[in-house]
Amino acid sequence: MRIIESLLITLLACLPSFAQMNLEGEWAGRYHEDQADRVPGDVQGDFTGVPMNDAARRYAESFDVRRVTLLEHQCQPYSLPHIFRGPMQFRIWSEKDPATQEVVAYKQFLGTYQQFRTIWMDGRPHPPEYAPHTFMGFSTGQWNGDVLTVTTTHIKKEFYRRSGAPSSDLSTVVEHYIRHGNLLSHVMIVNDPVYLSEPYVNSEEFVFMDRGNQNWLYNCEYVNEVPGPKNEVPHFLPGKNPFLKEWSNKFGLPLEAVWGGAETTYPEYMTKLDNSSRTPLNVRKDAPRPPARPAATPDGEIKTFHVQGNVYMLVGAGANVAVQIGDEGIVVVDTGAAPMREKVLTAIRQLSNKEIRWIVNTHADPDHTGGNETMSHAGRTVNGNPAAIIANEHTLAHMSQAGRPATEWPLNTFFEDVRDFHFNGEAIFLHHVPKGHTDGDVFVYFRGSDVLVAGDLFMTTTYPVIDTKNGGGVQGFIDSLNKMLDIAVPGYLQEGGTYVIPGHGRVGDEADIVEYRDMIAIIRDRIQDMIKRGMTLEQVKAAQPSLDYDGRYGDSSAFVEAIYRDLSSKK
């Protein structure tokens, strides 16, 4: 008997995990909850049930639907936390290891915006924080009995609702897939440290499509349909959105109640709602909280990330370092902070043993140029000199004025708008943009690899630093991002294509650049309006003109002050 038991136990242990609930097939949404929001689309002013915070309210209040007419926004799909809330059918299938028949991944094709997803089931880790984000994010799954649980990170910024309730790129989503016969329930719980004060939970039902459906394709071609100023960013100034009350008025609900918030999702709120005609509802005020910026890169370690083509990003050197490698040698864009220079060099050497031929400085800051001497002397031009350091002439001036050693100076300078050369089989463009972060900024475009290196003209970790003392300015900053947008070409539906290495933070693409540009333009317009109304700098700061972005980019006081002084000087 013991032998039989042992055999049985052995047999059980050898069973592959194919006894899971089968989710494969084609599923069509049913819209018996929030149909008006999910199918025809809600109007501005409906944020009911969303546990959004004050920052999200400010963002939503400012949102002008004309913004989606901008070329860069037209073909933007819904992100993961949003797409299951729209009209949708989707297909699920599995990919199995041929040797073990274990499920390696579940694949999804979502008919809305033709989105593909992979849900990895093989235990792989999520990408590092400096990897690009996508609209569907990066997903891993795990079965809990008959429930498939999926965790997704690396999601792009978008919306929870079309009405302008924003989602951030720091959101994470946990999904649960539950099947009962031909009914599939999909639960989605979103954590968003920037725009939500509590997790946002939703669930939707899908029914199995026995006969399938042909409505799977989504064609989007962006076109300029409405003539208007190029690079205009439509938005409403705080308190000026004329459409906000339409929804609450239509359904006879108090304005404060339809503005969302975690409090409004609990039963106790019904009492306030019932009494609201007699007692004004308190305007909510979130408790101050620290910004939810991405964690800093690991101290003391240089991480290498292959961006695309010949171009790599080195992370952890203070500022990001870009490295292009090929048969002709190595190009290094920015060299990191001085304390990290040897480790940066080691990381470069691990990529290629070719000579470092060229070094480009995007600007003069020490965290971008601290390794200049080390990299230069480790490299060699074709005539045997240390590798040449290229920069705009203003950058050389700033470094020399700052008393930096001459051995660190970029002596190969230029003053024209753009310099180009061909190296490692691709054209490389150095675009000078006056009055951005400083007056000497350069961003680099590797045309063959299709990678932009932005320097501090684009960062995913902080607000722009407008160094007015060294010639920086807000309009120049925006112009530089617009120039990058002119160069960048996204992949299908605003994702990938041209990648952008920021001065600090994670790899981005055109969708990230445009969000950064929009943010600066919106805050600039608000401050401009406040200046017109005669407000002092202190009053402007107290009015929190960057409230909707502070949770993402942190302390805005220097940014606000720089814009204020820049715009005030032009009155």
Next chain:
Amino acid sequence: MTLLSALIFFLAAQRGQPPVPRTAQAAAPVDLTGYWVSVVSEDWRHRMATPRKGDYESLPLSAEGRRAADAWGLEKDNAAGLQCKAFGIGGIMRQPGRLHIAWQDDNTLKVDFDAGTQTRLLSFDKSKQPPSDKTWQGFSVAEWEGPNIGGLGGLGRGARGAEPDNSRQIEPGGGGRGLRGGPAPPGSINQGGSLKVVTTRFREGYLRKNGVPYSEDTSITEYFHRLPKHPNGDEWLLVVTVIEDPKHLTQPFYTSSQFKLEPNGSKWSPRPCQTAPPPK
């Protein structure tokens, strides 16, 4: 798998241990007990407030359903003593409020609602006869569903006489731990099972507060799921409801309602069946 089941039965019989019918509580693949608060993130306008008459957005109503909904009057219901029509089996899960789920006995789960001070009894005893009188909450028959129900996992745990170890809980999703496709760990509070409930013998009532009707001919099936613990520690209960009413609906009406576990009953607040008037 049939062969394996036969083998297990054979082994048990050889040991002189014929399978002993277990109580529903002992066989529970998931612990649904506790105080749960509804989190109204969906259909907020129709759940937190009382919609105006004729507002039946999202509902697959038939012409008869619309006619009945259009004839609703709150004052008429109140005068007739029918205040609880919006708190019956077809609408109670959508009412903002709290559930208290507990075992009344070994084979009956009791679900109390503070909204409308309602109680449902979910009986696992299939031999139990329905009452002759119809009630707002009807007669509910429950059964466990899931991968371990009546299968290897259930027998294995039950045969050893072990109680569920609710202290160990699973974290959802990935993270490189190599947990591909495996069942929940034995003893987990959630082994992926769920509770299926079919309810009959109920009085007609409202799907929504504003008089959108369901009839006594309606078929109501529910699935109760305790979801894997959220990374922030939250525990969620999902109740999927399928309502088929040949009189008032043109297709099955699906909703899923979310509830979050509370540490205790300190916020339990029973209140009578009462519907606020809709806005002017």
